[in-house]
Amino acid sequence: MLRLLKQLFNKGKGPIRTVQGFKNPQVASKLLSVGILPGSQLQIIRRAPGSYVYYIKVDDVSIALRKNELEAIILDKKVIND
Amino acid sequence: MTKPTIYLAGNPNSGKTTTFNILTGLHQKTGNFPGVTVECKSGQLVLPNQEKINIIDLPGAYSFYPTSMDERIVVQHFVDLSSGTFPQYVIYVADMLHIEKHILLLEQILDTGAQVILVLNMADQAERHGLDIHLDILRKYLHIPVIKISARKGLGIEELKNAILQTIESPKKQRKLFYPIPKDEQNRIDQLKAQFPQYNDYQRLLLLHHYQWLPFLSKDQRKSIQEAASGYDSLKGQIEETMTRYNHFLPIVHQSIQKLQGANSGFSDKFDAILTNKWVGPIIFFVIIFFVFQAIYSWAGYPMDLIDGWFSDLNSYVKSTLPAGWFRNLLADGIIAGLGGIVIFIPQIAILFLLIGILEEIGYMARAVFLFDRLMQRFGLSGRSIVSLISGGACAIPAIMTTRTISNWKERLTTILTVPFISCSARLPVYVLLVGIAVPEKYYWGFNLQGLAFTGLYTLGIMAALLGGLALKYLIKTDEKGFLAMQLPSYRLPVWRNIFLGIWEKTSSFVIGAGKIIMVISIIIWAMASYGPKDSMSNAETLARQTAQETHLTPSQTANLVASYRLENSYAGRLGKFIEPTIKPLGYDWKIGIALLTSFAAREVFVGTMSTIYSLGEDADQQSLRQKISNYRNQDGQLVFTTATSFSLLIFYVFAMQCMSTLAVVKRETNSWKWPALQFFFMTGFAYLAALLVYQLMK
Numbered sequence: 052m053l054r055l056l057k058q059l060f061n062k063g064k065g066p067i068r069t070v071q072g073f074k075n076p077q078v079a080s081k082l083l084s085v086g087i088l089p090g091s092q093l094q095i096i097r098r099a100p101g102s103y104v105y106y107i108k109v110d111d112v113s114i115a116l117r118k119n120e121l122e123a124i125i126l127d128k129k130v131i132n133d
Numbered sequence: 134m135t136k137p138t139i140y141l142a143g144n145p146n147s148g149k150t151t152t153f154n155i156l157t158g159l160h161q162k163t164g165n166f167p168g169v170t171v172e173c174k175s176g177q178l179v180l181p182n183q184e185k186i187n188i189i190d191l192p193g194a195y196s197f198y199p200t201s202m203d204e205r206i207v208v209q210h211f212v213d214l215s216s217g218t219f220p221q222y223v224i225y226v227a228d229m230l231h232i233e234k235h236i237l238l239l240e241q242i243l244d245t246g247a248q249v250i251l252v253l254n255m256a257d258q259a260e261r262h263g264l265d266i267h268l269d270i271l272r273k274y275l276h277i278p279v280i281k282i283s284a285r286k287g288l289g290i291e292e293l294k295n296a297i298l299q300t301i302e303s304p305k306k307q308r309k310l311f312y313p314i315p316k317d318e319q320n321r322i323d324q325l326k327a328q329f330p331q332y333n334d335y336q337r338l339l340l341l342h343h344y345q346w347l348p349f350l351s352k353d354q355r356k357s358i359q360e361a362a363s364g365y366d367s368l369k370g371q372i373e374e375t376m377t378r379y380n381h382f383l384p385i386v387h388q389s390i391q392k393l394q395g396a397n398s399g400f401s402d403k404f405d406a407i408l409t410n411k412w413v414g415p416i417i418f419f420v421i422i423f424f425v426f427q428a429i430y431s432w433a434g435y436p437m438d439l440i441d442g443w444f445s446d447l448n449s450y451v452k453s454t455l456p457a458g459w460f461r462n463l464l465a466d467g468i469i470a471g472l473g474g475i476v477i478f479i480p481q482i483a484i485l486f487l488l489i490g491i492l493e494e495i496g497y498m499a500r501a502v503f504l505f506d507r508l509m510q511r512f513g514l515s516g517r518s519i520v521s522l523i524s525g526g527a528c529a530i531p532a533i534m535t536t537r538t539i540s541n542w543k544e545r546l547t548t549i550l551t552v553p554f555i556s557c558s559a560r561l562p563v564y565v566l567l568v569g570i571a572v573p574e575k576y577y578w579g580f581n582l583q584g585l586a587f588t589g590l591y592t593l594g595i596m597a598a599l600l601g602g603l604a605l606k607y608l609i610k611t612d613e614k615g616f617l618a619m620q621l622p623s624y625r626l627p628v629w630r631n632i633f634l635g636i637w638e639k640t641s642s643f644v645i646g647a648g649k650i651i652m653v654i655s656i657i658i659w660a661m662a663s664y665g666p667k668d669s670m671s672n673a674e675t676l677a678r679q680t681a682q683e684t685h686l687t688p689s690q691t692a693n694l695v696a697s698y699r700l701e702n703s704y705a706g707r708l709g710k711f712i713e714p715t716i717k718p719l720g721y722d723w724k725i726g727i728a729l730l731t732s733f734a735a736r737e738v739f740v741g742t743m744s745t746i747y748s749l750g751e752d753a754d755q756q757s758l759r760q761k762i763s764n765y766r767n768q769d770g771q772l773v774f775t776t777a778t779s780f781s782l783l784i785f786y787v788f789a790m791q792c793m794s795t796l797a798v799v800k801r802e803t804n805s806w807k808w809p810a811l812q813f814f815f816m817t818g819f820a821y822l823a824a825l826l827v828y829q830l831m832k
Binding site: 073083086088090096100101116120122 | 234237383507621816
């Protein structure tokens, strides 16, 4: 039961990856200012209802991003383990 | 020398407001920044040498590249050298736990030449997380005073005050810019030197980025900047600057951070696993909101009854002690009744902001924004609107004030315009009366029919708000980009000082702002209902007394009958008759017309007016009023309050914009009469059509 609950709450957690750059300059400027920078370690934690807003962790800070904002981030292919 | 003003700056969630509150205490006032509706808080601070100086709390911002009104205000302050509001002295508040995210704006501010003190807030929490910072490394890099404080616990405040004093007394010389401006940009801004001699290079660079919207620039200035900026890619420049700065300061900041133990508790993450879960999160949210409203309606009931009692006591005291005449009536029925109408809302507003303040302070509201941003976006609103829509269930006035936290202007405007559709507490007495008439107290499949009707009315209001938002989404044009990109702060215990200051501020701005208008309107309505053409008023009184004598009424019944006849012949009564043709298709007679007009001051006035018109006296209880008006027949012997009429009225009250004070607040928040006017005509027009449809179908 406990494991089932754990699974339910942690579903959708992504791997930790490094931010490489940004696709869209307009969004980039906003993301940079909230502290998402090249070299930052980014992990998707979960999605909000409607699957459009993401709960992510960037260098230990929790941030809510819309999908279009997240998609503007170029992530490194390499996965960093926990 | 004029006294200097200190400006507080920092990112959102840095604890700026808590710092501001502890520095100023109750010596603060809220206004708007000139020309815009971004809240400006100012206050007074007593320095160690007993000198008093002003502090202004700038809105939270992440950088000098703004994406919202709030952030624009900040940039504007640092590049406007013409209006004397340049922040010469700045206290920059940064969250010690995430210091590397806060240095960007700090460097930008330093590059404008301001004198800055860096305050590392949340020192107590950092300690618990096993984190410390070598202040000397930061001091050496930034060349400014750096102080650790805990605004929540009041630690380090004296040290900060001493540093302020020192900075004012011996300001530092301007050092060279942190940001080495690239060649192309340097060439461009050199062209601006002649026209902006008192600006430094970095400020000229900011002009180059922002000249299109900066309001203080003259036409000529704008034109010459435009020439200097031709072919310039501002976005690229912004990114370049941000990256260069980060590359420069990150290694130094990392060097200054000292992790004592890996003591990150992570309890926030555990809470969030449940509270922001896709399925469980919304359920918990609705449970919380349900309890908030339970609390508002059950806790506020007692103080509201008390207030009601005081004012009716005061009213009868005035009536029994002062000599009869217009002055007595104006005082008792105009002014005191008007004041009562304002004060009665205070308990609900205060309790609402107590609870919302707690949710905000502990960090939960940011999660609600996360959960509902998508849903709200579909209806042209923002995740932040959810706070306002909830508040609207108590009263639209404070709800509209909460929209100040929505950064995107279009989303904020949409929220302001749709919030009044949410059924507020002033509609409740009207619903109670009319549902009692229109819906039988019966049970179907275990459901109370009246209860269902109530639920239906509230649901209609919510739907109207959402659909209204949807309509506005396509009607309002904006060039402002909407962003979410919002930090979710760690959960923490509330700072009670912040909550109580918030309640104080919201309540007093309601009493003073909206109160004035409610007051004026209630005096006007009193005058219209008490006066009429002289002859017909006295004729009406004589006629009423005759009728009373013939039918052997008691003195109090007589007085009620006289009041009713007088009202009929007063200006209000005449106006009611005048508008009767337009409201006839909705199933209303002129008496209901009067109540519609008077309830424009505030909806709950409807019930009181109905009481007076049906000559029950103002204090008749709901039960007797309901019985009397549901059996009332007009001259032709037909029932006035048929089911169709009652439903039509209910629908009218769900949608109509019948609240002068809300309109006044909308005017204040949008800085124009256009939006409140539009809101009024749209909502009331819609209400009219809906009521018409209901009546014609049910008739």
